[in-house]
């Protein structure tokens with residue numbers, strides 16, 4: 001475990017209430033550079049809420065989030081993205097009416113896009129910026145094997161490829177931290193294998209720190225060095241896949257009370 | 265980069281062809297028809313610029329006529345001959361009463377004032393979505409009408425300003441049609457336009473990819489308002505009169521119809537829809553008078569809208585432009601797609 005690496009993300013005492021629903025209580029998390037941590041828990045445990053709070057999509061009721069040394073508790077998602085945070089969504093959120101390449105290009109906008117004046121007046125840097133954006137988008141598409149779909153509308157892609165486009169689009173922002181919310185949901189075993197390989201490949205190539213939410217135990221156990229388990233908005237435990245698999249609290253919460261048996 | 269060549273020539277040629285057409289029309293067609301063509305051009309400016317908000321960014325605004333009114337009144341007060349101002353607007357501050365501008369600077373200042381108005385109302389209003397935004401912008405239009413009616417020393421209240429100099433001609437309209445389409449085309453096919461479309465398609469995803477929502481929305485809204493302001497000036501100096509009700513809810517409806525029929529986000533679509541709608545109104549209005557059947561054109565427009573919504577819910581063109589106008593761009597994409605490495609990896613952020 002790369003514990004000596006620099007601290008990238010620190011979440012302290014985070015809480016979120018939706019009216020009377022306590023979606024999250026006293027949530028803590030520490031991620032160091034280069035780590036790949038799994039986040040698991042039964043349905044409604046609060047995993048997606050954690051992602052929404054970290055990225056700034058929703059505001060916490062209490063607690064703090066620090067990213068790269070900055071307090072980002074009250075930052076907007078676009079500010080967090082600019083700091084190097086990217087995510088995918090549990091229910092895919094592509095720009096359906098845009099082509100695949102345009103989806104990815106939107107991810108590059110932050111780094112190379114031009115403002116209104118340069119665009120409207122067709123200043124020379126518009127052409128350069130468009131070229132930089134195009135090159136970067138094409139790099140990602142070819143790395144993801146999506147070149148054939150380049151001009152296709154995103155909504156016309158098969159489900160598995162839509163997930164890939166979403167991942168590629170997130171990578172286009174050149175993130176330090178990648179939050180993946182069930183990237184293998186709804187995929188067949190073959191596609192699942194492909195996405196696992198893709199994740200470990202991009203992690204190496206782009207030096208990413210990843211927080212991975214996944215219901216598929218094979219994915220989680222195979223890919224992560226450490227796993228955090230939450231249940232009903234509270235952290236149950238944190239450990240290696242081995243430790244997690246044999247923790248009685250996890251077995252009870254995650255696999256249901258009646259059966260105390262192990263699992264894959 | 266060879267792919268660019270054809271387009272590089274295509275658009276200047278198109279502009280030139282348009283200019284020749286304007287020249288021919290001006291020397292062959294009577295004033296009545298010329299003025300109808302001018303209205304069609306003004307509608308193109310309006311529809312294409314409304315597309316920035318309603319089409320690209322997915323903000324359902326009904327406020328376009330309000331920005332026309334701002335631009336129209338500002339320009340009208342500035343171009344009004346000093347002698348008429350002394351007669352009709354005796355309470356005008358003396359520094360204003362002494363102004364008598366020519367059309368172009370008045371157009372630009374009118375447009376800028378509309379932009380300013382868009383900034384002022386944009387910040388509170390653009391937080392709203394869907395029909396809330398539609399209602400809020402409609403409210404703005406009505407508040408503005410009341411304001412204009414009551415600012416009598418500047419606007420002569422409900423009587424409005426008449427006898428404005430007839431400064432608008434087909435050349436001016438054509439110039440601004442070209443500028444509007446050019447700028448909107450550039451925006452659409454650039455990173456800025458893509459981020460607007462991204463907001464329309466999925467706000468949360470766009471924001472999480474680093475697109476600042478309110479800034480981008482305001483930009484679309486304000487840029488659209490600029491062209492609406494210019495169109496308002498052109499309109500006022502074509503009709504040679506302007507009243508608080510010149511820019512009405514009906515007009516807002518017509519403009520939205522143009523965007524929806526043409527296809528939300530399609531510049532070509534908005535242009536064609538503006539031409540179609542102007543023709544329908546102009547062809548039917550003598551009929552309405554002859555038969556005494558007023559309102560026929562509204563009914564026909566509404567039925568047309570319903571049919572489009574039923575059979576082609578995304579409008580004539582959807583978000584797309586006709587293939588022959590953009591095909592070359594895509595071929596360029598293929599030529600650049602050679603480098604597989606990812607040299608500037610994380611350099612962007614750290």
Ligand SMILES: Nc1ncnc2c1ncn2[C@@H]1O[C@H](COP(=O)(O)OP(=O)(O)OP(=O)(O)O)[C@@H](O)[C@H]1O
Pocket residue numbers: 018021022023041042043044045046047048049050090
């Ligand atoms: N916007 C919201 N308004 C009200 N309640 C919400 C909202 N978002 C989440 N919740 C509630 O918070 C709790 C945690 O939800 P969350 O989506 O974070 O769970 P999850 O762990 O991602 O579950 P799943 O595995 O099904 O995706 C649930 O009880 C959910 O109903």
Ligand SMILES: [Mg+2]
Pocket residue numbers: 047048049090
């Ligand atoms: Mg979830």
